[in-house]
Amino acid sequence: MAEYKKPTNEAEFAANFSPKKPLMSDTEAYYESSRCLYCYDAPCITACPTGIDIPLFIRQINSDNKDGAAKTIYETNWMGHACGNVCPTEELCEGACVYNHSDVKPIEIGRLQAHATDKVIRSKKKLFRTGKDTGKKVAVIGAGPAGISAACELRMLGHAVDIFEAKAKPSGLCVYGVAPYKLTNEEALDEIAYLQDQFGFTVQYNKPINGRADFEKLEKGYDAIFIGIGLGATSSLGIPGEDKQGVIGALEFVEELRMKHHKTTVGKKVIVLGGGNTAMDAASESCRMGAESVTIAYRRGPEEMGAYPFEFDLAKKSGAKALFNVTPVEVMGDKEVTGVKFIRNKAAYGKIEAIPGSEFVEACDMVLLGTGQGKQVELLEQISGVKLEHKSRILDDRGRLVVNEQYQTNNPKYFAAGDAVNGGVEVVNAAAEAKKAAHGIDQYLKN
Ligand SMILES: Cc1cc2nc3c(=O)[nH]c(=O)nc-3n(C[C@H](O)[C@H](O)[C@H](O)COP(=O)(O)OP(=O)(O)OC[C@H]3O[C@@H](n4cnc5c(N)ncnc54)[C@H](O)[C@@H]3O)c2cc1C
Numbered sequence: 001m002a003e004y005k006k007p008t009n010e011a012e013f014a015a016n017f018s019p020k021k022p023l024m025s026d027t028e029a030y031y032e033s034s035r036c037l038y039c040y041d042a043p044c045i046t047a048c049p050t051g052i053d054i055p056l057f058i059r060q061i062n063s064d065n066k067d068g069a070a071k072t073i074y075e076t077n078w079m080g081h082a083c084g085n086v087c088p089t090e091e092l093c094e095g096a097c098v099y100n101h102s103d104v105k106p107i108e109i110g111r112l113q114a115h116a117t118d119k120v121i122r123s124k125k126k127l128f129r130t131g132k133d134t135g136k137k138v139a140v141i142g143a144g145p146a147g148i149s150a151a152c153e154l155r156m157l158g159h160a161v162d163i164f165e166a167k168a169k170p171s172g173l174c175v176y177g178v179a180p181y182k183l184t185n186e187e188a189l190d191e192i193a194y195l196q197d198q199f200g201f202t203v204q205y206n207k208p209i210n211g212r213a214d215f216e217k218l219e220k221g222y223d224a225i226f227i228g229i230g231l232g233a234t235s236s237l238g239i240p241g242e243d244k245q246g247v248i249g250a251l252e253f254v255e256e257l258r259m260k261h262h263k264t265t266v267g268k269k270v271i272v273l274g275g276g277n278t279a280m281d282a283a284s285e286s287c288r289m290g291a292e293s294v295t296i297a298y299r300r301g302p303e304e305m306g307a308y309p310f311e312f313d314l315a316k317k318s319g320a321k322a323l324f325n326v327t328p329v330e331v332m333g334d335k336e337v338t339g340v341k342f343i344r345n346k347a348a349y350g351k352i353e354a355i356p357g358s359e360f361v362e363a364c365d366m367v368l369l370g371t372g373q374g375k376q377v378e379l380l381e382q383i384s385g386v387k388l389e390h391k392s393r394i395l396d397d398r399g400r401l402v403v404n405e406q407y408q409t410n411n412p413k414y415f416a417a418g419d420a421v422n423g424g425v426e427v428v429n430a431a432a433e434a435k436k437a438a439h440g441i442d443q444y445l446k447n
């Protein structure tokens with residue numbers, strides 16, 4: 001188990017958050033690519049939500065055709081570099097690699113992908129030409145992975161694109177959410193700058209689209225509108241004491257960490273509530289920020305956690321402990337949090353039942369709510385005709401934008417993709433869906 005000292009400067013922060021998948025050297029990439037069997041009907045391709053021709057780009061790396069490799073990646077996935085670093089490859093391409101059947105380490109596809117794309121980003125070499133101008137204009141709301149991917153694809157199809165972004169930087173959760181040991185701010189922003197230079201879409205920063213009046217302006221000025229606004233702030237738990245000082249959303253904690261690095265406030269004893277990937281990230285990151293103890297508390301057993309097993313392992317290796325089958329019932333303290341009162345649960349007929357009289361208090365001075373992000377329902381309801389998922393039995397699905405197979409909403413002028421539609425998956429899903437949505441827009445504009 002790692003023990004981290006609280007970082008007091010940028011160098012110490014960088015050491016505690018050193019890359020999980022460091023960039024490969026040319027020699028490493030050559031040897032790793034030599035191991036690929038270039039499988040026919042390669043299962044790694046099928047496992048990739050964007051369907052990148054993985055054996056082809058690996059072969060191109062092996063024959064020192066780095067530009068060709070990057071082109072193979074980017075023509076299928078505009079977030080190629082980010083995905084090489086942040087994708088849960090253990091569950092996707094690398095998890096499907098045939099070497100797993102022989103108990104041999106799978107090909108490091110993510111690192112090879114990051115290697116090839118890093119080369120072209122650094123060389124600033126333009127690999128694509130935008131399509132012939134169609135005279136049509138598309139507004140894109142949000143410069144996250146979905147918005148950027150839609151913009152690139154729309155430019156390839158010859159449409160002009162203006163992006164409206166609420167924050168000061170592009171890249172969405174790649175800059176404000178993903179753990180810094182997966183992708184640094186610099187890496188995320190360099191990829192967007194590389195794409196913008198190549199495709200010439202415009203981005204207006206600090207320009208949130210706030211309501212009906214803004215939507216109507218876009219409707220007048222543009223032929224189609226793409227919504228890539230992701231999700232909202234962390235949902236509250238609805239228990240007494242949640243408003244105490246020291247209780248914050250896991251996402252908001254990660255966002256502060258991404259912006260302020262070693263200057264981020266972290267408690268000595270941190271409790272992270274939740275069993276999803278964001279909760280695991282927040283736990284790993286609190287450990288790396290030098291918290292003395294970090295406890296993940298989840299209301300069911302470990303096998304039912306939403307987080308990938310490798311993310312839970314990483315949190316444990318970083319120093320976090322876990323409490324299972326406990327439900328938080330109250331946040332303790334006067335003004336500031338001093339602990340969380342839990343009640344123990346037992347499983348009964350697939351449901352969980354609180355065990356009467358089993359309450360106990362776990363002391364802490366910081367609580368991170370890994371309770372998931374809410375949807376931007378109020379904003380989206382201001383677009384006339386757009387339908388949101390309200391009836392799903394799955395709570396997490398409620399408030400998602402409803403789209404057809406072209407990613408068109410019930411208002412034909414609006415298309416959408418990414419977290420706002422899928423309810424929150426991965427960067428690669430946002431990239432894959434946005435590409436399809438761009439083609440949906442293209443069809444709509446042609447008709
Ligand atoms: C803590 C955390 C860690 C994660 N880690 C990983 C990981 O390791 N690997 C992985 O693949 N995925 C990870 N994800 C998921 C991944 O980041 C998202 O699935 C992906 O970023 C979704 O892309 P998006 O473009 O749909 O939304 P977002 O990335 O949320 O981008 C939405 C953009 O729209 C902007 N916006 C919002 N509202 C407005 C408005 N009204 N007007 C204008 N702009 C607006 C936002 O500022 C933002 O830039 C993580 C998510 C979280 C929360």
Ligand code: SF4
Nearest residue numbers: 036037039044097098
């Ligand atoms: S499954 Fe593994 S060995 Fe086969 S092509 Fe994909 S990466 Fe190469």
